[in-house]
Every structure is written in structure tokens, then in C-alpha cells.
Amino acid sequence: MQTAITPMREAFVIKVAATSRTSSVAGAIAGVMRDRQHAEVQAIGASAINQTVEALILAKSYLEDDGMDIVFTPNFVDVGIDGKIRTAVKFTVDPR
Amino acid sequence: MQTAITPMREAFVIKVAATSRTSSVAGAIAGVMRDRQHAEVQAIGASAINQTVEALILAKSYLEDDGMDIVFTPNFVDVGIDGKIRTAVKFTVDPR
Numbered sequence: 001m002q003t004a005i006t007p008m009r010e011a012f013v014i015k016v017a018a019t020s021r022t023s024s025v026a027g028a029i030a031g032v033m034r035d036r037q038h039a040e041v042q043a044i045g046a047s048a049i050n051q052t053v054e055a056l057i058l059a060k061s062y063l064e065d066d067g068m069d070i071v072f073t074p075n076f077v078d079v080g081i082d083g084k085i086r087t088a089v090k091f092t093v094d095p096r
Numbered sequence: 097m098q099t100a101i102t103p104m105r106e107a108f109v110i111k112v113a114a115t116s117r118t119s120s121v122a123g124a125i126a127g128v129m130r131d132r133q134h135a136e137v138q139a140i141g142a143s144a145i146n147q148t149v150e151a152l153i154l155a156k157s158y159l160e161d162d163g164m165d166i167v168f169t170p171n172f173v174d175v176g177i178d179g180k181i182r183t184a185v186k187f188t189v190d191p192r
Contacts, residue, residue, distance in 0.1 A: 054185075057170050072170070075187075076153055
């Protein structure tokens with residue numbers, strides 16, 4: 001289980017790895033959206049970004065069942081990993 | 097130049113390949129959004145999806161300069177390529 005949910009600046013950032021299970025990530029996104037009506041999902045690299053997009057599609061279908069329609073805004077963010085700065089993509093999730 | 101803009105069901109679908117230039121795709125998205133206030137961007141495979149996400153971030157910054165804030169909705173779509181059905185991700189782009 002590579003999905004980690006960590007508190008950061010009062011928001012939960014869901015960090016997605018290339019090895020994350022899509023359904024686990026989607027469940028985490030849906031759960032955070034139900035609780036907070038806002039979520040942030042962060043991925044580094046093409047595989048992890050692909051996983052994140054698939055998880056967002058799945059989370060969207062979960063939340064549609066609850067009557068919530070969500071939209072996404074991607075942004076680049078610099079994150080420090082093992083003392084190095086890497087560029088991640090952070091997807092902000094909000095109700096439409 | 098791998099980016100193709102083709103008319104489909106009255107909407108323009110911007111098709112992104114792994115080899116597409118991010119800035120070309122971003123320019124196409126921004127142009128279609130300025131013209132139509134709606135765009136659809138389609139990609140198959142992790143590399144092309146990654147390219148698309150990066151192009152969406154860039155297009156977003158272009159359009160912010162015009163005072164337009166955009167959001168994205170990804171969906172799976174089945175597309176026929178060379179007689180085979182493949183699953184693509186289609187990103188719908190709309191003003192917030």
C-alpha cells in the first residue's frame with residue numbers, strides 16, 4: 001500500500017506512487033472529498049501521474065453516486081525528496 | 097508536430113501523443129478555449145496522459161493571462177485505432 005495521506009498546511013495531500021493501487025487512491029480521494037469538500041493529490045513522474053488521473057476518474061464515479069460532481073485543477077509544485085528538489089504535479093479537487 | 101485537431105461531433109478533439117510538444121498542445125488548448133469556451137483533449141497511454149497534464153497546466157497559465165480560469169474533468173473513452181478498441185482518457189476543459 002503505497003498511498004500515504006499526510007497532513008500539510010491544514011490540507012490533506014494524497015501522495016500517489018507509480019505502484020499505488022488505483023482503487024485505493026480513488027477511495028482516499030472520495031473519502032477526503034466527502035469529509036472536507038476539497039482534496040489535493042500529488043504525483044511525481046509519468047506513471048504516477050497516469051495512476052492519479054485514473055484514480056480521479058474512479059473517484060469521480062464514486063462521488064457521483066453521492067450526488068457530488070467534482071472538477072480538477074493541476075499545478076506544478078516543487079517538493080523536497082531526500083534532500084533534492086523535484087517537480088511534482090498537484091491536482092486540486094473541488095466540487096463543480 | 098504530432099498534435100492533431102480534428103472535428104468530432106461538433107466538438108474539436110485535441111489528440112495528444114507521447115511525442116507531442118507540450119507547448120504546441122497547450123497552445124492548441126488555449127486557442128480552442130478562447131474560440132469555444134470548451135475543449136476536449138484525448139490521450140492514450142501513460143506518457144501521452146502525462147504530456148496532456150503538463151499541457152493543461154501550461155494552457156491554464158496562458159488563459160489566466162486572458163482572465164479565464166479553467167477546470168478539467170477526465171473520463172475514460174473507448175476509441176477505435178487500426179481496427180482495435182483502445183481505452184483513452186479524454187479531458188474535458190471548461191471555464192470554472
